[in-house]
Amino acid sequence: MSSVVVRNLGGLVSGRLGDDVRPVDALRCEGGLLVSLTDDGRAADVEIDAAGAVAVPGMIDTHAHVVFADWTPRQSMIGWIESSLHGAVTMMMSASEVHLPGRPSDRAGVKALAITAQRSWETVRPAGVKVLGGSVIIEPTLEESDFAELAAERVGLAKVGFGAFPRQADAAPLVRAAQAAGMIVMNHTGGASLPSSSPVTIDDVLTLGCDIIGHANGGTTSLPDDALPLLFEAPGAIQLVQAGNLRSSLAILALAVERDALDRIVFATDTPTGTGVMPLGMLKTVTELASLGHLRAPDAIACATGNNARVLRRDEGILEVGRPADIALLQAPLGGVATGALAAIERGDLPSVTAVLIDGDVRAMRSRNTPAPIREATRTR
Ligand SMILES: [Zn+2]
Structure with missing residues (x-):
């Protein structure tokens, strides 16, 4: 498990019901865990420029x-x-x-x-x-x-x-x-x-x-x-x-x-x-039930992450320091009305997935299945 720093985030969704989007612009993972929600400037094995994407729990x-x-x-x-x-x-x-x-x-x-x-x-x-x-x-x-x-x-x-x-x-x-x-x-x-x-x-x-x-x-x-x-x-x-x-x-x-x-x-x-x-079944469910059911996007995401982890008695599903670094970066889709991933979800457009990490390891960058993003996340190291 390598160390990873993600910079230039456009916020973080905790996966906990009722939480607002946190104004986080960087995070660091080590040993498979999320260890910091700030950038202390130290280098990491892998560095990602999120290009304004929002971090959500996998x-x-x-x-x-x-x-x-x-x-x-x-x-x-x-x-x-x-x-x-x-x-x-x-x-x-x-x-x-x-x-x-x-x-x-x-x-x-x-x-x-x-x-x-x-x-x-x-x-x-x-x-x-x-x-x-x-x-x-x-x-x-x-x-x-x-x-x-x-x-x-x-x-x-x-x-x-x-x-x-x-x-x-x-x-x-x-x-x-x-x-x-x-x-x-x-x-x-x-x-x-x-x-x-x-x-x-x-x-x-x-x-x-x-x-x-x-x-x-x-x-x-x-x-x-x-x-x-x-x-x-x-x-x-x-x-x-x-x-x-x-x-x-x-x-x-x-x-x-x-x-x-x-x-x-x-x-x-x-x-x-x-x-x-x-x-895209999980993302589609989040998007449909947020947009048609009038849920805030962070709450719809919580119903697909933190709520589920609690029932399964797992530490995943919530993004906070000390928990497993299972993270997805979401971006607004290209050509849509929304300028952010969460606004896209709330109006019924599927967001773009620009990176997925599991236990702090990068498992995918730009998704081959979701729409193209307005801005790609890139690996800078
Ligand atoms: Zn079944």
Whole structure:
């Protein structure tokens, strides 16, 4: 891990809900961490002229359909995680390795898949992106005692909603066992996306009591409108995904604002899925929900960074001294009305990504996926 100095910044977004843009014009990273928000003039291994770009935390996708390495069987594609890096994504959480062709549903197979995926993702980081993988799929074949065994094997995630339960609420005792073992449990919400599983209704969501209400705006098909206020009666984070129902997302967001509960909202993509591979899925969600949902850009970004990190119990997602240096530089797109990245987001234009750092290492400069910026960031050393 090298030392990096970024100069000529046009401000910094902390990733913490409610924070204003900080008037920061330089930052320094060492040993993978952000160590200073000023320039003391010392040289660094790598030096970047941000050309007025704003620094934001790297996006954390809390619903990514990873399987193994940088491959998605759902869209027969490789390289999609590396492509997401070019959409400012620096961390992904597996929504379970459910797309593995021939995935097992028997007790031994379900456990073996979760452990194998955990071991693999502990080692493999496509393009440097941190993938929290190995999410056990809660099936009726599992027993409550299995979760302590899996947790001891470092499986920290579980997903409910794909298992062959007559009603998904029947999985509640297994969800409790997973939570007691320290796992972060996410449920599928809404219509079934696999023919073998039953839909997840609002009653199921309330009974399951998961840590993350996965795609609360529908993975395939959303909940009825009158069920949406009840999401706020459940304990978990409320996830809004790019691949879901935009109308439901906006309705849930309005309810969150009304209840002063934006801290419960986490953005995600729910891709790759039938919707496709969407390298700009996180940025597009931030931009759509800021512009149509009337959120300040820093708050929309917090819903894709700091809020997500808190739910995943990670130190990333917030830009402050002592935290991991997972950083994206955002600039206004060329030819747009806005002169800054945050103003572009608030009017519904995708910003340009001009650099992405993970653990203080430069993983990409100008994104090959976002629009051209009004000014490029450049490496001066
Ligand atoms: Zn999903």
